[in-house]
Amino acid sequence: MSGLSHGCLKRRVLSFILLLASLVAILFSFRSVVFSPHPRVVVSGEGYGSTSRPDIDTLTQTLTVRLSEAEIDRKIVPNISCDEEKDVRRPCVNRNCTKKLPSSPQERLLQLLERKFQLPVVTYGSVIHRIADNISQQDYIFVTAASSNHFEESRALLKNLRERVFSQLQKYLLVFINLGLNNQEKEELAKQEDVHLADFPFHDLPPHISTLWCYSWKPLIIQALLPKTKLLIYMDSSVRFLENATVSWLFQRAVERGLQFLRNPQSVFLHTVDATFNYYGDQACQYQPFPEILAGFGVYHNEDFVRRAVVAPWASCALVP
Ligand SMILES: *[C@@H]1O[C@H](CO)[C@@H](O)[C@H](O)[C@H]1NC(C)=O
Ligand SMILES: *[C@@H]1O[C@H](CO)[C@@H](O)[C@H](O)[C@H]1NC(C)=O
Ligand SMILES: *[C@@H]1O[C@H](CO)[C@@H](O)[C@H](O)[C@H]1NC(C)=O
Numbered sequence: 001m002s003g004l005s006h007g008c009l010k011r012r013v014l015s016f017i018l019l020l021a022s023l024v025a026i027l028f029s030f031r032s033v034v035f036s037p038h039p040r041v042v043v044s045g046e047g048y049g050s051t052s053r054p055d056i057d058t059l060t061q062t063l064t065v066r067l068s069e070a071e072i073d074r075k076i077v078p079n080i081s082c083d084e085e086k087d088v089r090r091p092c093v094n095r096n097c098t099k100k101l102p103s104s105p106q107e108r109l110l111q112l113l114e115r116k117f118q119l120p121v122v123t124y125g126s127v128i129h130r131i132a133d134n135i136s137q138q139d140y141i142f143v144t145a146a147s148s149n150h151f152e153e154s155r156a157l158l159k160n161l162r163e164r165v166f167s168q169l170q171k172y173l174l175v176f177i178n179l180g181l182n183n184q185e186k187e188e189l190a191k192q193e194d195v196h197l198a199d200f201p202f203h204d205l206p207p208h209i210s211t212l213w214c215y216s217w218k219p220l221i222i223q224a225l226l227p228k229t230k231l232l233i234y235m236d237s238s239v240r241f242l243e244n245a246t247v248s249w250l251f252q253r254a255v256e257r258g259l260q261f262l263r264n265p266q267s268v269f270l271h272t273v274d275a276t277f278n279y280y281g282d283q284a285c286q287y288q289p290f291p292e293i294l295a296g297f298g299v300y301h302n303e304d305f306v307r308r309a310v311v312a313p314w315a316s317c318a319l320v321p
């Protein structure tokens with residue numbers, strides 16, 4: 001991996017969501033029967049510019065209530081020592097880890113709301129939000145993104161969505177973010193009445209974001225579109241709904257919990273470079289007990305907690321080389 005720049009390495013996380021791991025991972029529920037991404041699946045907000053302090057008490061209450069409502073399955077976040085765990089891929093508690101994640105929700109929130117995790121999205125705010133310029137306010141936005149090398153796969157995703165998901169919804173918007181499509185592909189999408197094609201502003205963002213396999217464009221798309229909708233459904237081009245998905249159930253869960261994702265049972269610690277954890281002032285070993293939450297499919301509820309404590313710190317990390 002020596003050819004990779006540090007900036008890219010940092011977010012060369014096929015799945016990310018370490019900051020969530022301590023916070024909200026256990027809030028998520030998973031129904032992989034309904035949403036089964038292909039194996040290749042690797043895995044906002046207004047107002048950050050103001051100087052007003054976020055309402056910490058309200059956010060803490062949101063998190064505390066959700067944690068108490070979550071059905072915490074000890075098999076998902078195990079309490080087994082890494083010295084005893086035989087399978088190196090499985091989550092376990094590293095008793096040698098010198099740092100601990102904060103045990104209080106408020107303390108963790110205060111960390112994530114620090115200016116340094118909010119400022120980059122403010123600095124690039126007008127560029128990021130340009131992605132959503134031509135989009136009116138919606139209840140549901142489904143968004144995917146691809147360049148030419150994933151176009152075939154995206155085409156199949158659109159077909160799958162129309163067959164299995166959109167038949168159940170009255171109103172929604174399907175957004176396709178152009179990460180580098182050729183003219184023929186753009187024309188094909190432009191002809192499809194239910195597709196809103198939007199360009200990604202690579203030229204006005206830090207250069208590392210143009211390296212597509214860094215995936216730093218992903219949180220920026222989520223940051224841009226979340227304020228435009230009640231629920232944002234982000235999908236990698238490899239996502240497929242296997243049966244007529246019960247989207248009403250999924251959406252209800254997303255409203256109650258704030259977020260819904262798919263999970264990989266292996267530890268997030270294994271698939272994430274240390275620099276990503278370090279960005280948040282943490283050590284990788286602190287995350288060894290947590291399975292991976294995959295960013296390849298996610299439902300995001302447009303609310304303060306999700307915008308400030310999840311999406312903004314994630315997008316900020318993506319922006320910093
Ligand atoms: C985890 O296991 C350790 C050692 O077995 C024990 O001391 C600790 O209380 C357990 N923690 C939880 C949250 O169950
Ligand atoms: C913890 O440290 C001890 C002593 O150095 C070592 O034998 C053990 O393998 C370490 N455990 C883990 C999980 O790193
Ligand atoms: C919005 O529409 C304008 C005018 O058609 C176009 O120039 C611009 O590229 C569009 N924005 C995006 C993000 O696609």
Ligand SMILES: *[C@@H]1O[C@H](CO)[C@@H](O)[C@H](O)[C@H]1NC(C)=O
Pocket residue numbers: 163164167243244
């Ligand atoms: C899925 O939904 C469509 C539209 O409601 C219906 O025509 C189709 O039979 C359903 N398929 C399955 C497998 O239930």
